[in-house]
Amino acid sequence: MAGQILNPDLLLAVPLAPLVGSAIAGLLGTKFFGNVVGRKVSHTATILGVFIALVISVQTLMAVMDGATFNGDIYTWMNVAGLKLAVGFQIDALSAMMMCVVTSVSLMVHIYTIGYMAEDEGYNRFFSYISLFTFSMLMLVMSNNFLQLFFGWEAVGLVSYLLIGFWYTRPTAIFANMKAFLVNRVGDFGFILGIGLLLAAAGSMQYDEVFAKSATLATMTVPGTDWPLLTAACICLFIGAMGKSAQFPLHVWLPDSMEGPTPISALIHAATMVTAGIFMVARMSPLFELSDTALSFVIVIGSITALFMGFLGIIQNDIKRVVAYSTLSQLGYMTVALGASAYSVAVFHLMTHAFFKALLFLGAGSVIIGMHHDQDMRNMGGLRKYMPITWITSLLGSLALIGTPFFAGFYSKDSIIEAVHASNIPGAGFANFAVLAGVFVTAFYSFRMYFLVFHGESRWNHPVKHSEGHDSDAHHEEDAHDDHGDDHHHHGLQPGDKPHESPLVVTLPLILLAIPSVIIGYLAIGPMLHGDFFKDVIFIGENHTAMATLREEFHGAAAMAIHGLQTAPFWLALAGVVAAYYCYMINPRVPAWFYAKFKFLHTLLDNKYYMDKFNQAVFAGGARAVGGGLWKVGDRGLIDGLLVNGSAKLVGWFSTVVRNIQTGYIYHYAFFMIAGVLATLLYFFPFWRG
Numbered sequence: 001m002a003g004q005i006l007n008p009d010l011l012l013a014v015p016l017a018p019l020v021g022s023a024i025a026g027l028l029g030t031k032f033f034g035n036v037v038g039r040k041v042s043h044t045a046t047i048l049g050v051f052i053a054l055v056i057s058v059q060t061l062m063a064v065m066d067g068a069t070f071n072g073d074i075y076t077w078m079n080v081a082g083l084k085l086a087v088g089f090q091i092d093a094l095s096a097m098m099m100c101v102v103t104s105v106s107l108m109v110h111i112y113t114i115g116y117m118a119e120d121e122g123y124n125r126f127f128s129y130i131s132l133f134t135f136s137m138l139m140l141v142m143s144n145n146f147l148q149l150f151f152g153w154e155a156v157g158l159v160s161y162l163l164i165g166f167w168y169t170r171p172t173a174i175f176a177n178m179k180a181f182l183v184n185r186v187g188d189f190g191f192i193l194g195i196g197l198l199l200a201a202a203g204s205m206q207y208d209e210v211f212a213k214s215a216t217l218a219t220m221t222v223p224g225t226d227w228p229l230l231t232a233a234c235i236c237l238f239i240g241a242m243g244k245s246a247q248f249p250l251h252v253w254l255p256d257s258m259e260g261p262t263p264i265s266a267l268i269h270a271a272t273m274v275t276a277g278i279f280m281v282a283r284m285s286p287l288f289e290l291s292d293t294a295l296s297f298v299i300v301i302g303s304i305t306a307l308f309m310g311f312l313g314i315i316q317n318d319i320k321r322v323v324a325y326s327t328l329s330q331l332g333y334m335t336v337a338l339g340a341s342a343y344s345v346a347v348f349h350l351m352t353h354a355f356f357k358a359l360l361f362l363g364a365g366s367v368i369i370g371m372h373h374d375q376d377m378r379n380m381g382g383l384r385k386y387m388p389i390t391w392i393t394s395l396l397g398s399l400a401l402i403g404t405p406f407f408a409g410f411y412s413k414d415s416i417i418e419a420v421h422a423s424n425i426p427g428a429g430f431a432n433f434a435v436l437a438g439v440f441v442t443a444f445y446s447f448r449m450y451f452l453v454f455h456g457e458s459r460w461n462h463p464v465k466h467s468e469g470h471d472s473d474a475h476h477e478e479d480a481h482d483d484h485g486d487d488h489h490h491h492g493l494q495p496g497d498k499p500h501e502s503p504l505v506v507t508l509p510l511i512l513l514a515i516p517s518v519i520i521g522y523l524a525i526g527p528m529l530h531g532d533f534f535k536d537v538i539f540i541g542e543n544h545t546a547m548a549t550l551r552e553e554f555h556g557a558a559a560m561a562i563h564g565l566q567t568a569p570f571w572l573a574l575a576g577v578v579a580a581y582y583c584y585m586i587n588p589r590v591p592a593w594f595y596a597k598f599k600f601l602h603t604l605l606d607n608k609y610y611m612d613k614f615n616q617a618v619f620a621g622g623a624r625a626v627g628g629g630l631w632k633v634g635d636r637g638l639i640d641g642l643l644v645n646g647s648a649k650l651v652g653w654f655s656t657v658v659r660n661i662q663t664g665y666i667y668h669y670a671f672f673m674i675a676g677v678l679a680t681l682l683y684f685f686p687f688w689r690g
Contacts, residue, residue, distance in 0.1 A: 004066075004067065004069075005070055006064075006068050008070065008072065008074055010056055011056075011070060013056055015135050015138040015139050017050070018049040018138070019049070019135040020045075021045040021048060021050065022046060022049070022128045022131035022135060024037065024041070025043075025045055025046050026124075029042035039124060042123070042124040042127050046127045046130070046131040047107070047111065050103055050131065050134055053138065057103045060091060060096050061097060061099070064093055064096040065093070071089070071090045071091070071208065073086040073087065074086075074087050083199075083203070083204070083205070084205070084206070085147050086147070088143070088145055088206075089143070089144055090142070090143065090144035091142065094279070094537045097347070098141040098279055101350075101354045102134065102141065103134065106272070108266075109264075110130065111508065112506055113130065116262060116365055122166060122167075126166060126263075130163070130264065132159050133156060133160070133264075135155075136155035136159055137156055137273070137276070139151060140153060140276055140279075144206060144207055145205045146195045146199070146207070149280070150191070150192065153240070153244065157181065157188070157244070160257070160264075161178075161180060162177075163261075163264040164264070165259075166261055166264070173259040176256040176260075179252070179256055180254075183250055184243045184253065186250060188244075189239075190237070190239025190243075191237060191240025191241075191243075193236040194237035194238075194239075195237070197222070197229060197233040197236065198217070198233050201213075201220055210287075211287070217229060217290075218291075228291065230291050230294075231293045231294050234288050234294035237280065238294065238298055240277065240280070241276075242277070242301065244276045244277040245275065245334075246327075247277070247332065248301060248309070249611060252608075252611055252612055254274070254327065255312075255321055257324075258324050262320065262362070263362070265324070265361045266358045266361035266362050267358075269324065269327045269361065275350050275354065277335075278334045278335065278346055281298070281338045281343070282343040282346060286539045289341065292425060292426065295338075295425050296425055297339075298338050298339035299336055299340055299420075300427040302335025302431070303427070303430050303433075304332070305328060306434050307437055309325055309328035309329045310325065310328075310438050310441040311441060312325045312605055312608060313325035313326055313442075313445035314448070316445075317376055318376060319364045319449065319453065320368075320375055322377075322445060322448075323361055323364055326360070326442065326445070329442060330349070330353050330357065333349060333435060333438070334349050334350055334353070336416060337349060337420070339425060340419045340423035340425055340431070341544035342547055344529055344538050345415045345529060345547075348411070348412045348415065348524065348525070348528050348529055349413060349416060351520070351524070352409055352412040352516075352520055353409070355400075355408065355516040355517045356397045356400035356408060356409055356513075357397075359394075359397040359513040359517050360394065360397040360398070362509055363390055363393055363397060363510055366387065366390040366506050366510065367390060367394075369502050370383065370390070371383075371499055378459065380453045380459060381453070381454075381455070381460070382454070382457060382459075384455060386498060386499040386500065386501065387500070389507040389510060390501065390502060393507075393510040393511060393513070394450065394454070395450065395454075396514045397517055402442055402446055402573045402576065403570075406518075406522060407517070407521065408516065408519070408521035411557065411561075412521060413439075413569070414560070414567070414569055415529060415550060416435060417436065417569055418553070419547065420435055422545065422549035424543075424545065424546075425544070436568060437572075439572040439573050440573070442573070442576065443572070443580070444580050445580075446576075447581065451584045456584070460497075525554075525557050526554075526556070530551050530554050
């Protein structure tokens with residue numbers, strides 16, 4: 001099949017199938033058109049659309065592995081002064097793999113949603129949104145030009161705004177979706193600047209045409225400055241990725257996005273929206289490879305995110321927020337790999353993380369169902385015997401997350417650590433420390449959550465008193481505990497109730513996601529990192545040797561896992577698990593002692609490094625001050641005062657003057673008529689000029 005061109009009509013069906021399902025559920029299944037179809041038709045149409053997209057995506061991946069490709073336009077929108085604006089697809093190993101990840105995780109989320117949102121009035125609307133989100137993400141990963149990339153980029157941002165604020169009657173949800181929208185606009189401003197720089201310099205928006213001119217672009221500077229153009233463009237593009245993939249300091253929107261229903265937490269924060277930035281930088285590897293400055297910027301930002309966001313996960317008590325901060329930290333790991341010029345390793349971790357993080361989010365949702373929508377881990381404990389499927393799948397997901405040998409997360413996470421250690425990019429030293437320390441931190445907060453939820457004494461019928469001094473994040477998250485919004489008024493188990501396992505429609509996706517969370521790393525590491533899977537897709541310069549070092553040291557997946565049992569990351573992870581077990585199972589007084597001794601540190605973490613307060617005071621406060629000034633001076637003073645009211649007063653004054661001339665006497669009017677005629681004659685026939 002080498003050299004075969006894929007069928008563009010079949011490829012077009014991949015994004016269009018979820019779009020059609022979204023239209024059926026969103027138009028015919030809501031009050032907009034009178035709710036023509038019911039719940040069953042809505043979820044069937046959307047699930048069928050995503051299933052069709054998954055089947056075609058898997059076929060496409062298999063064809064691509066046999067050598068088939070596609071890079072062409074599907075529809076030309078317009079040509080402006082020689083600039084072509086079109087909708088097109090570039091299907092290669094990178095995009096085909098992303099198509100499979102997006103559609104498979106999305107299908108699991110769609111099925112899971114049937115059980116999770118069963119009691120919600122917005123059932124059909126929710127299915128429409130998540131299917132529309134899938135369409136947007138597919139358009140992003142399949143694009144062959146910057147215009148379509150930007151369309152998909154903004155579309156996922158818009159739909160995430162709708163999903164985070166799905167329960168629009170809750171003030172906390174409205175605040176969270178507005179926060180996500182505004183923070184992403186900051187990143188997108190940099191993103192569109194980067195696209196604009198490349199368009200101005202290369203004269204094209206097609207990937208292949210811009211990449212073909214990369215050597216020339218590397219010699220150019222930003223007009224009017226001595227800044228290397230490619231460095232400026234790559235940093236601007238990465239600022240877009242910082243917003244979408246929640247990198248420090250544009251990470252602040254992601255934890256608050258937990259206000260949305262749990263299924264969208266899995267969809268947005270596991271396999272789709274937050275990975276868009278990672279995918280974009282990997283796609284732009286021919287450009288980033290020519291700027292060590294940009295790569296250094298990337299690796300430092302990723303290191304800060306990987307380590308310091310992990311610290312915040314230690315003190316969270318809301319089960320979804322623990323997983324959310326875990327996502328932030330793991331996105332930092334992926335970004336570090338990008339900065340180390342190990343793009344394929346970053347994409348590999350993106351894929352493995354998509355499965356086990358979706359599993360953890362959906363497992364958290366299953367726990368929330370069993371606990372009657374109580375999300376506070378301090379009210380749980382001992383759920384292992386009541387929710388066996390949720391327990392075992394969550395354990396597998398946690399083992400994958402901390403990088404246990406033979407699990408999927410081990411192969412990708414260990415490869416990142418090795419790549420950073422072998423990297424010669426400035427900033428790699430700090431990155432090496434950050435990713436190693438992050439191993440212990442990840443293991444500690446992951447198994448803190450696991451032990452508090454599934455082991456120990458049962459606390460649901462006698463919830464502990466939550467004081468700031470008891471290893472608490474002191475977040476006042478009572479509103480967040482009702483994961484089904486204002487439509488549900490029961491918080492937690494009532495006296496005499498017991499937790500229960502979730503229905504099959506919820507547990508089946510957990511089982512199906514647990515399988516790749518265990519085996520996908522073992523199966524895929526050879527071809528994806530050390531084979532020809534990304535040949536001619538991801539480009540690495542000769543001066544960047546991290547991937548070459550990894551290939552030299554790789555002797556098979558089994559040998560890597562066995563060797564991993566002797567390395568520092570494994571022992572750090574084991575230390576994290578043991579520390580969590582001791583602190584929360586054997587001697588709970590240890591966390592209280594730490595709180596008493598290091599209260600200032602707890603306060604710092606509890607306030608999320610005060611970044612939210614800084615943003616509120618500086619940016620939101622500054623915007624209010626500027627807006628208030630513009631309102632008082634511009635709106636009230638200039639527009640209302642001078643233009644509107646001033647012009648009215650001027651007309652009134654002029655009318656008063658003119659009114660004095662209107663006497664009512666005929667001889668006065670005759671006098672003014674004669675004077676007017678005389679003035680006209682003197683003006684047009686000036687006899688004094690001769």
